Amino acid sequence: MRTLDALIVESPVFKGLDQDQLELIAGCASNTVFAAGERLFREGDQADTFFLIRHGLVALDAYVPNRGQLTVETVGPGEIVGWSWLLPPHRWHFTGRAVDLVRAVQFDGACLRKKCDEDPVLGYDLITRFAQVLVSRLQATRLQLMDVYGDRHD
Amino acid sequence: MPSKGTNEPAVLAAEDLDALIDALRDEGYRVVGPTVRDGAIVYAELGAASALPAGWTDEQAPGSYRLARREDGALFGYAVGPHSWKQELLPPRVRLWQTRRQQDGGFVVDEEPPPPEPTAFVGVRPCELAAIEIQDRVFLGGRFRDRDYAARRSDVFLVAVDCGDPSSLCFCTSVGGGPGATEGFDLALTELLDGGHRFLIRPGSPSGEAVLQKLPVTAASDADLEEARLVVARAARDMEGRFDSTDLHDLLLRNLESPQWDAVAERCLTCGNCTLVCPTCFCTHVEDANALDGSTAERTRVWDTCFSVQYAEMHGGNTRPTPRARYRQWLTHKLATWEDQFGSIGCVGCGRCIAWCPVGIDIREEVRSIRAEEEEHAHA
């Protein structure tokens, strides 16, 4: 069983953290498991956690009247779910559902925010890392929005 | 004394030009050449030499074409008119094939037979010879040949006439051409006016020699040869400096985002006149049509223009919706990417697109502006 530290520092978003930073972050983390179909969080709920997926697929769902439940994205191993913990109003924008068995490292966002207030250098580093996550997700989402497959012609 | 069986240039008196037309007709050719109609010199079937535009010249400027009277009776004393020989080799509408349904649900395709009559083109300018050669590369030089073009082309007899009176819009010497015909013809004429109205006539092929032997020609003197040389030299000198074609291909492809394209787009009506009169523009589209009862169908090839909005339409949109993009496509194709596609520049410097543009866009000016803009930018 690998340690929490090892799992965290292996992930793309936390790669290169020094030992001190790692300890600070790991102090707010714990291992967690979700069974297939289980809900990780609900749209509208207070967002004080985020997840680093280790295994399995998490679907981000929205309920749309007349269309039912829509999955807007799935997030897999190595990826982060949740950034609403970082910035107010700290609310989940989608519902998170485990598509299959999901193992994740769960982070206490409130705990991390407090540590960032105390250690601005750590705070700046985390913001930078999460900004990168956001940017690459935004690019992907924009491409998704373009609905390009509707235009392919023969 | 008639000179027979040699490659030497000979002299044909102007009043004997009908002998040439008759000889061509005797060989089975339908003769097409220049004639005045509707205020322009156009190409039409010629009955006799009397139909030629004797004593007429053209005065051309951007957006302007006028006929004017000459003081002499020159038969070919003009530059070029709105027609080009592509209307014979690549007619505006050609049915390619017809098809009819069969009992078993299949269909049979009947290709259109080749045109019945071989044609002689009389009065082909050297720039037009160049244009024909350029279209030969497109239609005959690739992996797939154009069947209809090949058929018409193989039956053509070309009588070239050197240029003695380029218009102010001509710039053939700037794009690798010149006012004297050097190759690609069956017979070439140079009109001489001093010391008697006559033509220096020289063969360019065995077919040309065969026709030449039937004509009442006399031997060409040194004076005749010198006068002919001067006609061409003077025409070439008149066109000097008309167009700077240095580094033309790369210049245009370096400047695909030049603000000049926006400037010309403000004026261009995308009417496509330039593509209609251009002797090398070859774009076509096909129309598929069927009879109302669905039993027969046919396909027709029709002239198209890259200026039309539909040209770049696909399901899902249009890749060149703006006039800016379409003008850029035409000019960069003609002067730059044609070379990448077919191995030679697409323009022959005939100036037709300049004369027949309703707003007088001058491609020489457009290139000059792009060059100047690039230079200005570089020193900014």
Next chain:
Amino acid sequence: MATATTEPASALRGSMTPLPYRVVRKRRENHDNWTLELEPVADAIDPIAPGQFTMLYAFGVGEVPISTSGDIEAAGTTLVHTIRAVGAVTKALCAAGPGDVLGVRGPFGNTWPIEAAQAHDLVLVGGGVGLPPLRPAIYHALAHRSDFGKIVLLYGGRTPEDLLFRKELERWRGRLDMDVEVSVDSAGSGWSGNVGVVTKLIPAAPFDPDDAVALVVGPEIMMRFTAQALIDRGLPPERIWISMERTMRCGVGLCGHCQLGPTLICRDGPVYRWDELAPLLGVQEL
């Protein structure tokens, strides 16, 4: 006669003349895509290769360019084409059934560089109706499995209902010697696969970027994003190949419509190396 090199027009069937082909099988792939299998009524066209296309003619309606999408080695003279019904001609083609006769001209265009991919990992990325032109390359690679390293197929569609060749995808996914990942842009309940753009599948895809060749087909913007994601993963641009599309009328380089700058797509393409075409795709409205 002057400088033209010509030959008697009657010697060749004109390049604009279609050959009759009969529909022998028709399969519906999804709500607006059908696969037709065609056999020559009499004369056949020259053998077609992966990446090439034919011009398919619906009697009296018109013609469209369609890539070959079948198992070429197994098919013999049978042509396999997967068509999306979007306009008058494609709707007419998709309305044809077994026994109906269509016209075929071809084969036209160049081919996927399958030989160049031998001994390398083969990565195929398809978006939407970009999968059919890749399918012949997949069949070829599977039929000559030991010639290639890993074979990885990444396929993106709009929704699960839009996915093409679903049964075949599942069969390929079940193979031990091929990796298949599928993603859709959006999904309702009932889909437990990936949701997101196909480029998201690239970072974790099991190929070696130092030793892979990628074939990419889809809408132009998808191909641009995909090429960039592959390059970000470490695949050199010279080993990424795409299949281009533009307005096409004749398919034989004689009508001018399919030009993209210096290239004629029907003649020099539709398969292009990414680094050679990327600069042209970067010029808006070229």
